[in-house]
Amino acid sequence: AQSVAQPEDQVNVAEGNPLTVKCTYSVSGNPYLFWYVQYPNRGLQFLLKYITGDNLVKGSYGFEAEFNKSQTSFHLKKPSALVSDSALYFCAVRESSSSASKIIFGSGTRLSIRP
Amino acid sequence: ETGVTQSPTHLIKTRGQQVTLRCSSQSGHNTVSWYQQALGQGPQFIFQYYREEENGRGNFPPRFSGLQFPNYSSELNVNALELDDSALYLCASSLGHSYNSPLHFGNGTRLTVT
Numbered sequence: 418a419q420s421v422a423q424p425e426d427q428v429n430v431a432e433g434n435p436l437t438v439k440c441t442y443s444v445s446g447n448p449y450l451f452w453y454v455q456y457p458n459r460g461l462q463f464l465l466k467y468i469t470g471d472n473l474v475k476g477s478y479g480f481e482a483e484f485n486k487s488q489t490s491f492h493l494k495k496p497s498a499l500v501s502d503s504a505l506y507f508c509a510v511r512e513s514s515s516s517a518s519k520i521i522f523g524s525g526t527r528l529s530i531r532p
Numbered sequence: 533e534t535g536v537t538q539s540p541t542h543l544i545k546t547r548g549q550q551v552t553l554r555c556s557s558q559s560g561h562n563t564v565s566w567y568q569q570a571l572g573q574g575p576q577f578i579f580q581y582y583r584e585e586e587n588g589r590g591n592f593p594p595r596f597s598g599l600q601f602p603n604y605s606s607e608l609n610v611n612a613l614e615l616d617d618s619a620l621y622l623c624a625s626s627l628g629h630s631y632n633s634p635l636h637f638g639n640g641t642r643l644t645v646t
Contacts, residue, residue, distance in 0.1 A: 449632060451634060453635075453637075458639070459639050459640075460536070460622055460624075460637030460638050460639045460640050461575070461622070461624075461635070461637045462637070463634040463635065463636065466632065466634055468632045507574050507575070509574075519565075519577050519580065519588050519590065520565075520577065520635065521577070522567075522574035522575045522576075523574050524573055524574045525572075525573070525574050
């Protein structure tokens with residue numbers, strides 16, 4: 418069965434510093450990977466996805482993610498954090514063999530950027 | 533372009549009652565998925581509808597049911613409510629049920645069961 422793990426409940430970073438939010442996955446086929454962000458009392462917003470091709474994927478708001486097949490990881494990164502990046506971040510995976518768009522989400526990582 | 537809208541935004545029900553949540557998909561999207569997000573957890577897949585047919589289901593009991601209408605809007609119905617059903621219910625639409633179509637979420641309905 419497919420699964421996603423986000424090992425850190427919270428990540429604290431100073432504004433202007435680089436940030437990394439970790440994600441590892443487990444699927445039996447080819448993985449399709451996503452990152453979403455959730456602001457308070459709102460739904461999830463799509464940030465970026467990896468389907469195939471370059472291992473470094475660029476997304477919205479200056480975020481990027483690095484796909485590493487050997488480590489089964491898909492870490493979210495940003496070179497310079499902003500206070501407005503503070504939110505809840507979810508990694509998600511969809512197995513290629515699934516006929517429906519059933520996407521499995523991780524438990525989330527709360528990102529806190531201090532001024 | 534109109535985004536995904538959900539109604540109501542908040543709802544309080546009593547254990548044993550029934551509830552209907554509604555969702556209008558983003559313009560041009562023909563697939564709707566429903567997720568349950570308990571406090572402090574990631575969203576859990578309930579089911580998906582594509583062209584008015586259920587196209588996949590997660591580990592939720594039959595008292596969770598749904599509909600999709602010809603205009604691609606959708607309803608989630610929950611019968612015999614239990615306290616553990618208290619959660620944020622998220623609707624998401626996408627174009628087709630292709631594996632690489634990102635989901636576009638509404639802001640959710642916060643259901644409280646007392």
